[in-house]
Amino acid sequence: MDVTINGERRQVAPGTTVTEVVRSLTRAERxxxxxxxxxxxxxxxxARTAVAADDRVDVLTAVQGG
Amino acid sequence: xxxxxxxxxxxxxxxxxxxxYSRHLIIPDVGMDGQKRxxxxxxxxxxxxxxxxxxxxxxxxxxxxxxxxxxxxxxDESNLQRQVIHGQSDLGKPKAESARESVEEINPYVKVILxxxxxxSDNALEIFAGYDLILDGTDNFATRYLVNDAAVLxxxxxxxxxxxRFDGQVSVFWNEYGPNYRDLYPExxxxxxxxxxxxGGVLGVLCAAVGSVMVNEAIKLITGIGETLVGRLxxxxxxxxxxxxxxxxxxPEGEPITELIDYxxxxxxxxxEAQEAASGSTITARELKEKMDNGEDFHLVDxxxxxxxxxxxxxxxxxxPKGEFLSGEAFAKLPQDKQVILHCKSGGRSAEALAAxxxxxxxxxxxxxxxxxxxxxxxDPSLPTY
Numbered sequence: 343m344d345v346t347i348n349g350e351r352r353q354v355a356p357g358t359t360v361t362e363v364v365r366s367l368t369r370a371e372r373x374x375x376x377x378x379x380x381x382x383x384x385x386x387x388x389a390r391t392a393v394a395a396d397d398r399v400d401v402l403t404a405v406q407g408g
Numbered sequence: 409x410x411x412x413x414x415x416x417x418x419x420x421x422x423x424x425x426x427x428x429y430s431r432h433l434i435i436p437d438v439g440m441d442g443q444k445r446x447x448x449x450x451x452x453x454x455x456x457x458x459x460x461x462x463x464x465x466x467x468x469x470x471x472x473x474x475x476x477x478x479x480x481x482x483x484d485e486s487n488l489q490r491q492v493i494h495g496q497s498d499l500g501k502p503k504a505e506s507a508r509e510s511v512e513e514i515n516p517y518v519k520v521i522l523x524x525x526x527x528x529s530d531n532a533l534e535i536f537a538g539y540d541l542i543l544d545g546t547d548n549f550a551t552r553y554l555v556n557d558a559a560v561l562x563x564x565x566x567x568x569x570x571x572x573r574f575d576g577q578v579s580v581f582w583n584e585y586g587p588n589y590r591d592l593y594p595e596x597x598x599x600x601x602x603x604x605x606x607x608g609g610v611l612g613v614l615c616a617a618v619g620s621v622m623v624n625e626a627i628k629l630i631t632g633i634g635e636t637l638v639g640r641l642x643x644x645x646x647x648x649x650x651x652x653x654x655x656x657x658x659x660p661e662g663e664p665i666t667e668l669i670d671y672x673x674x675x676x677x678x679x680x681e682a683q684e685a686a687s688g689s690t691i692t693a694r695e696l697k698e699k700m701d702n703g704e705d706f707h708l709v710d711x712x713x714x715x716x717x718x719x720x721x722x723x724x725x726x727x728x729p730k731g732e733f734l735s736g737e738a739f740a741k742l743p744q745d746k747q748v749i750l751h752c753k754s755g756g757r758s759a760e761a762l763a764a765x766x767x768x769x770x771x772x773x774x775x776x777x778x779x780x781x782x783x784x785x786x787x788d789p790s791l792p793t794y
Binding site: 370375381382384385386400402403404405406407 | 455458460544545549552569572591594595596598601602643653655658659660662
């Protein structure tokens, strides 16, 4: 199925979880937030939250600058 | 989220203040009541740097009665590209003092309180206690988690902004009404994973965009108008020129914050692997110069990024960015029969690359403590720094 990850259309297997999406993008899960359809998914729910067709997933990285 | 005003109104505005704030007073949503609340407000700005500069200038102009400034640093030339509260004549001056002078010039009715110290676990609660609202414009993860936890423990709201290159993120964290920073980012990225502005750069004007949103939120919180960013994260992309907001909610399984901790160790500024690799395998810039002068045969590798290499480099060094050490790509480019010496800007990244290099079997490799900055300071002060 197709989903949009960080603005790009990508194919993922049905049942793919937020955790799996993050792992496909970065080695580090620390310092990362994930918005699923414009709503941040709390870390504890990543593993049990599956993405659905046409979902929009944004993987955000914490930045420290000020 | 719409919230009650954070601050009670001051008894009155003087005639001078009415004249000064007239463009606020004639906005129905602000009016006399809102301006009196601003006058009574005590706002602490953590960091008089990129975000602190526009934030302090606009908070002062808006008539916030008491402004606290906490910064232990001094004004450096490389700050002036974005830290507009400081100027050429402020070079070398404590940022807190330089910021106070600008604030007083903009609005003499503002009372300024200076905290010329580093915000630490042992002073944060005492300092925060004197303020209604905090603005976080610091430049490192350790202080950001400290600000968050102290604000949660004191049940105070704070406006959070962070920037990197062309990207900005802003939110309002107030544990009583919504999520806090740890609900968004439970822990910082691994050390060395996300560069600071000093390492990765930042577009100067980005500070104005993000800093002005921070002040906008501060004014709304103080006066109780509008929909605040409590429960929302705002994301700015200056290249695409988009502002987006995403909802943030409390993590039901998040660890409760019960006390302040050791934030340097929580954020691990340098990873344990890097510390271990660097221990006993660090040479000084002077030792590197001696090796050169003695004609020793070694391979000097600069692990910074190309842009940084173009600004200044140590003679004879070749560029292989740190990422190639972490991915393993770098090893094939290195000689097996010579000692490899790594360096970066100040010694952090080269220690990480050294850890990867040593585990790949380059056991006699070393890195230069203090990096190219130490080279410029001790060997060739004619070179530029950044």
